[in-house]
Amino acid sequence: MDFPVNCLKGIPNSSFINEEGFVLPHLFYFPSQPRDENWKEQSINWEDDEGCLQLTLNQRREDGEFQFQVGVAVIPTEEVNRLCRRPSVHNFLSYERQPITDNPYHGNLLLHKNASNVLMKAIAAGLALAVSEPKLR
């Protein structure tokens, strides 16, 4: 399956960036509960075209406010691939497309359920470091 050059991760509020504007790792923390017998997931959008950024920025919560009030983090797919290939991460990190109603760009970063909490947070830091640029509102 083909994947575009970048994926996007929405930044819900300012607690996810530090004073220097760097994205912080907890934006990429995985939930404690796996979705199935193998993987935990967190949502991303694949930047197949320019519409992806607009759709991500325009996503709204149930109360009508923008879901991602700060903006989006742009993560190069090649950097995710390089992270997946590191010896301590190999077989623990993956990704997928998962189009959903009203969002054809939707996908997931996947963490194997056997990854320790310590490793999960190191991987999250690796993903935060891989952010090429946050696109702020």
Place this chain on the structure above:
Amino acid sequence: MIGYLQETESKIVFSVPYAERNENETFGLKSRLYLFSPSENRLVKSALQTIRDTTNKKIADESRNLLLLIQKIVVSLQHLNFDIAYLPPLTAVNVEDNSVLIEWTFRDFRIGFTIEDNREDSGWYLVSNRKLGEILASGSIANIDLEKHLLWLLNFVFSHSQ
């Protein structure tokens, strides 16, 4: 008790254990009181303020102790003429999963600590980008000599952050 020595050629700092010496036979051992200047406080001040909002006292205490230990070692290194003026401040975050994230964020690498209610789940990490060899190292902070480990991480900071 740990002291620090800098190797002249490599500039790497080593920790050196030394015995307490009773400097005053009449009044006993001198207390070691660490007073930090405003420039030294700059590195951890914001993070310490964040920890004030941490609701779990055990996590708050452990986070505060870690920040003060980092500050103490950095100041010790400053006394060995390391320049700390360019170092960015540490960031602390109270995360929704009830942990505390403490991170030293640089453009090419990050050093971080996650403090959890269950100490076995508390950890450290060092991640770097391609420019610095794509390191991804991590581990638990339970059952390690944290001061020696911090010194190892700080050597990385001083070697790669200028």
